Amino acid sequence: MxxxxxxxxxxxxxxxxxxxxxxxxxxxxxxxxxxxxxxxxxxxxxxxxxxxxxxxxxxxxxxxxxxxxxxxxxxxxxxxxxxxxxxxxxxxxxxxxxxxxxxxxxxxxxxxxxxxxxxxxxxxxxxxxxxxxxxxxxxxxxxxxxxxxxxxxxxxxxxxxxxxxxxxxxxxxxxxxxxxxxxxxxxxxxxxxxxxAGSEQVSRIVVDRARANASDLAETAAVLIAHGMGAEDENDRVLAWMESAAAALRDAGMAEVSVAALREDWSGPRERAEREIRATVERMGQRWSRVVVIPYRLFGFGPYAKVLEGLEYVDARGLLPHxxxxxxxxxxxxxxxxxAGLASPIGPCGPRRARNRFK
The missing domain is CATH 3.40.50.1400 (Rossmann fold)
Structure with a gap:
C-alpha cells in the first residue's frame, strides 16, 4: 500500500x-x-x-x-x-x-x-x-x-x-x-x-578556473556571472553568496573581482544586467592585461558569449567537470x-559545519 x-x-x-x-x-x-x-x-x-x-x-x-x-x-x-x-x-x-x-x-x-x-x-x-x-x-x-x-x-x-x-x-x-x-x-x-552557492567547494573550483586561464593573477581581473533570480531580494541573496568565491579569488592574488547575475529569464532586469556586465568587462579590460569571465553555473558558459560579443575576455568553464x-x-x-539521526554510508557524522541552507 x-x-x-x-x-x-x-x-x-x-x-x-x-x-x-x-x-x-x-x-x-x-x-x-x-x-x-x-x-x-x-x-x-x-x-x-x-x-x-x-x-x-x-x-x-x-x-x-x-x-x-x-x-x-x-x-x-x-x-x-x-x-x-x-x-x-x-x-x-x-x-x-x-x-x-x-x-x-x-x-x-x-x-x-x-x-x-x-x-x-x-x-x-x-x-x-x-x-x-x-x-x-x-x-x-x-x-x-x-x-x-x-x-x-x-x-x-x-x-x-x-x-x-x-x-x-x-x-x-x-x-x-x-x-x-x-x-x-x-x-x-x-x-x-x-x-x-556560497559553499567552500565552489569557491575552490572558481579559484582553479581562474588559475587555469591566467598566468599572472596580479594582472588579471575576473567577473563571476550567475543565472540570477527574478525577485530583487532573491537575486541579492545569490550575489551575496557569490561573494565567498570572490573573496577566495582576491585571497589567491586576483587583481580585481566582480560578481554579477544576468537574471536570464526576466527581460527587464536582464536588459539592465547586460549593460552593467558589459560595462564592467570593458572597464576591466582597459585596466588589466586579462579579464577572465567565470560562469557561476553548473555546466557550460551559458548565454554569456552573446552578451559579451565584441569584448575581449577569456572564457572559463562552469563548475562541472570538477x-x-x-x-x-x-x-x-x-x-x-x-x-536526521541516521548513520551515513558515505562517511562518519562529524561536527555540524556552517553551510548555505535556505530556511
Whole structure:
C-alpha cells in the first residue's frame, strides 16, 4: 500500500516499468503512467495504527527537510537509505557530467537521478526506482546553484508542506501550483535545503578556473556571472553568496573581482544586467592585461558569449567537470542523513559545519 505524505488529499500510486541494464537517471521524457484512487477509511486507520517511529532520536530539532511537528507516515518501505539527486537537466553532455559526478555514490548506496526543474514525473519515477531496491529513507539532494531554486515546489510535491507555490513548473511548462500532482511514496523523505552557492567547494573550483586561464593573477581581473533570480531580494541573496568565491579569488592574488547575475529569464532586469556586465568587462579590460569571465553555473558558459560579443575576455568553464562537485554532493548526503539521526554510508557524522541552507 502506498500513501501520499499529505493525508488530506487522495493518494496517488504511480507505476513504472524498468528494463534490466537501464540507467537509473530519469529524463523529462520518461513520464510514468499514473492512476488515482481514494483509500477506504478502514484501510487508512489500519495503516496509521502501524506507524511507529524506528529511527534514533534526532539531535537537530529542525532536521533538514523535516519541518518540526510534521509526522511521517510509512507503509511497507524497505530499510536501506538511498539518494535522490535533483538536477536541472540539459543536453546529453550536461546530463552525462551530472551522472558522472554522482557515480561514486552508487558504490555505497542506491542512487536515482531526477532531471528537470522539480518535475513531478521524473521525481516519481526516481522514487519508484529507489523503493524497488528496498530503500526506506530517501535523502533528496538538489544540485542547484541557489538553495531557493524550486524549493517550495519540491517540498509541496514531497508532502512536507501543504501550501503549493502560486506557479509551478511541469517540465518546461508553467502551471498553477495546485495543479502539481503530489508524489506517492512509502519512504521517509529528507530534503536537503542547501545550494551550491556560497559553499567552500565552489569557491575552490572558481579559484582553479581562474588559475587555469591566467598566468599572472596580479594582472588579471575576473567577473563571476550567475543565472540570477527574478525577485530583487532573491537575486541579492545569490550575489551575496557569490561573494565567498570572490573573496577566495582576491585571497589567491586576483587583481580585481566582480560578481554579477544576468537574471536570464526576466527581460527587464536582464536588459539592465547586460549593460552593467558589459560595462564592467570593458572597464576591466582597459585596466588589466586579462579579464577572465567565470560562469557561476553548473555546466557550460551559458548565454554569456552573446552578451559579451565584441569584448575581449577569456572564457572559463562552469563548475562541472570538477571532483569537488562530487565532494559537495557526498557531503550533502552525509549531512542530510546525520541531521536526521541516521548513520551515513558515505562517511562518519562529524561536527555540524556552517553551510548555505535556505530556511
Amino acid at each position: 502506498k500513501m501520499i505524505l499529505n493525508l488530506n488529499i487522495d493518494h496517488t500510486k504511480r507505476m513504472t516499468t524498468s528494463t534490466p541494464g537501464q540507467p537509473s537517471a530519469t529524463t523529462p521524457q520518461q513520464q510514468p503512467a499514473s492512476l488515482t484512487r481514494r483509500m477506504p477509511p478502514v484501510l487508512l486507520l489500519l495503516a496509521l495504527k502501524g506507524c511507529v517511529a524506528t529511527t534514533p532520536p534526532n539531535p537537530d530539532p529542525h532536521p533538514t527537510g523535516s519541518p518540526p511537528g510534521r509526522a511521517h507516515q510509512t507503509g511497507q518501505a524497505g530499510q536501506l537509505p538511498g539518494v535522490l539527486v535533483m538536477a536541472h537537466g540539459g543536453g546529453p553532455e550536461w546530463n552525462r557530467q551530472v551522472e558522472a559526478h554522482v557515480s561514486g555514490l552508487r558504490e555505497r548506496l542506491p542512487v536515482a537521478l531526477a532531471f528537470g526543474m522539480a518535475n513531478p514525473h521524473t521525481l516519481q519515477a526516481a522514487l519508484d526506482s529507489l523503493e524497488q531496491r528496498g530503500v526506506g529513507t530517501v535523502a533528496v539532494v538538489r544540485i542547484f546553484v541557489s538553495p531557493e531554486s524550486f524549493l517550495q515546489q519540491t517540498e509541496y510535491l514531497f508532502g512536507v508542506r501543504d501550501d503549493p507555490p502560486a506557479r509551478g513548473m511541469m517540465g518546461h511548462r508553467m502551471v498553477k501550483g495546485d495543479e502539481l500532482p503530489r508524489l506517492a511514496t512509502d519512504a521517509r523523505i529528507l530534503i536537503d535545503r542547501a545550494g551550491l 571532483a569537488l562537485v562530487s565532494e559537495w554532493i557526498a557531503a550533502r548526503v552525509t549531512d542530510t542523513l546525520c541531521s
